[in-house]
Ligand SMILES: Cc1ncc(C[n+]2csc(CCOP(=O)(O)OP(=O)(O)O)c2C)c(N)n1
Ligand code: SF4
């Protein structure tokens with residue numbers, strides 16, 4: 216059904232909330248928006264209670280703008296900062312218990328596949344480093360081992376942001392955080408390598424310095440998950456509160472990390488590569504025709 | 508696999524001719540699942556549950572169940588069940604003791620998420636030292652979560668409660684998970700006679716749009732646009748929303764009662780209602796209680812039985828009514844804390860008449876003699892104890 220359920224029945228426009236009417240008229244349902252035009256269309260997420268200047272919040276904004284199929288997408292989140300914005304987007308959102316995302320998504324995606332074998336229903340997990348790599352580690356890994364067809368995006372702020380700044384497995388070694396009073400004693404977990412070994416068919420590591428690239432990676436991950444299997448994006452989304460990064464230096468920090476341990480990295484299987492090339496070629500053609 | 512035709516729940520549960528089979532409790536669970544038009548089953552091994560989910564796996568292999576997998580562990584299994592049910596599927600899983608507790612955070616959030624599903628619980632010792640035997644203390648953990656909890660005495664109950672469980676859980680005015688608990692081994696691994704309708708019939712498929720809370724499938728107008736999600740914030744609205752939502756969960760739990768009457772003949776079974784001394788019991792303890800009642804009757808003693816089939820909703824009115832002229836109430840149980848005795852005491856005005864026990868734990872059997880001793884004591888009958896070496 217997708218788009219049909221979003222559209223307002225004739226005659227009802229004036230009874231619907233303004234916000235909703237704007238979403239349908241000036242939003243991204245049924246079309247593809249350009250992330251470079253953020254701010255010029257009605258976005259799927261607007262108000263949210265994340266900290267001012269939070270880079271994770273920015274990443275989430277770009278994420279929604281990048282969705283290839285927002286009218287048929289379900290987002291899953293968990294305890295952590297991201298869910299504060301995810302729960303207020305104009306896309307169905309599921310919140311269960313802390314760290315359960317990849318198990319819930321497995322059940323959900325299978326149910327949708329049973330019920331709608333001929334329809335595209337994108338399922339996307341967005342969760343923190345603690346959620347995916349600590350408490351939910353087993354479920355994250357096993358969803359990949361099983362080859363579940365959905366996308367996992369880790370918004371890695373290298374800390375338990377939502378509970379006030381404790382060490383996570385993704386915190387860099389040596390960093391002093393709550394519950395690591397003498398500094399973290401072991402290395403940052405190599406999530407990207409784990410994802411690759413565990414069976415993801417598309418894996419990317421990204422420091423969000425370039426919105427076009429974020430959007431491209433997100434779209435690729437979602438497309439590949441539809442056909443081939445699990446996909447994973449490891450995104451650096453700094454926590455300016457717990458790491459004391461002034462808002463105006465957030466981008467600078469992201470660029471610095473991009474030069475060090477968050478170099479852009481993308482890997483995919485051959486069949487995914489072929490498939491994506493085909494999709495992107497068609498998209499380009501379509502765009503050209505629209506210009507004409 | 509025979510072609511299964513869809514029939515109305517009322518027909519399948521109440522009217523269809525039945526045939527008698529001699530099967531284990533695990534088989535009874537699977538036979539119910541076979542007729543329940545289940546979309547997905549998610550399994551994780553633990554004794555004494557495993558055999559049930561092996562048999563359900565066979566049903567998947569034969570085509571009765573559309574999807575099935577072995578989960579990573581119980582927390583993953585119970586979370587995936589939530590995902591599948593929110594996606595509109597009809598689902599089944601089962602576990603025992605430690606597995607139940609491992610999955611508990613997910614399980615106790617099902618009612619709040621309004622997840623209609625059937626969960627089989629085959630009891631097993633929890634806590635240390637280890638035993639795999641059927642102590643049923645784990646049921647007490649399920650009583651305060653909003654789940655509908657049925658306790659099966661035998662293989663027939665397992666079959667009836669499970670099949671009816673799917674129907675009750677999906678009623679629009681209920682829409683809650685239904686637990687079908689029974690004692691591990693005593694029921695799951697022992698055979699009993701079970702009357703079953705033919706396997707060429709099944710329940711209608713789940714209709715996820717007939718629901719108080721719609722599925723998350725991007726298919727239903729109006730769009731679920733959560734522009735404000737107060738539950739996600741720490742403010743007065745979030746307390747209020749949680750509070751009213753949970754009130755509704757518990758109201759829904761009570762509304763399950765009428766369906767328990769309709770499909771299971773009521774939440775209690777009373778034997779010899781004019782008795783002076785009553786045994787109140789659930790699950791396997793009810794089977795032993797039934798035997799004790801029979802012995803007592805043979806000896807001409809005024810003893811009755813109240814079997815409690817539904818622990819949630821708890822049959823407050825029915826238990827109070829059945830015990831209104833009782834002089835003593837004996838509550839035999841398979842656990843150390845006596846959760847059923849506490850329930851019974853809490854619903855009658857004269858809780859002093861309740862005798863705590865007899866109780867066995869660690870998974871021991873519950874000899875009828877233990878119950879008889881309490882009966883004699885209650886009636887002031889002195890019996891000489893014979894010790895047979
Ligand atoms: C079972 C359980 N354990 C602990 C918590 C507390 N908790 C909530 S959010 C959180 C940390 C979140 O960290 P992360 O996943 O990295 O997300 P972030 O807030 O950093 O984005 C914790 C520990 C919980 N909600 N549930
Ligand atoms: S605590 Fe950090 S990650 Fe969380 S919202 Fe604030 S800045 Fe963002």
Ligand SMILES: [Mg+2]
Pocket residue numbers: 343344345370371372373374375376383
């Ligand atoms: Mg974090």
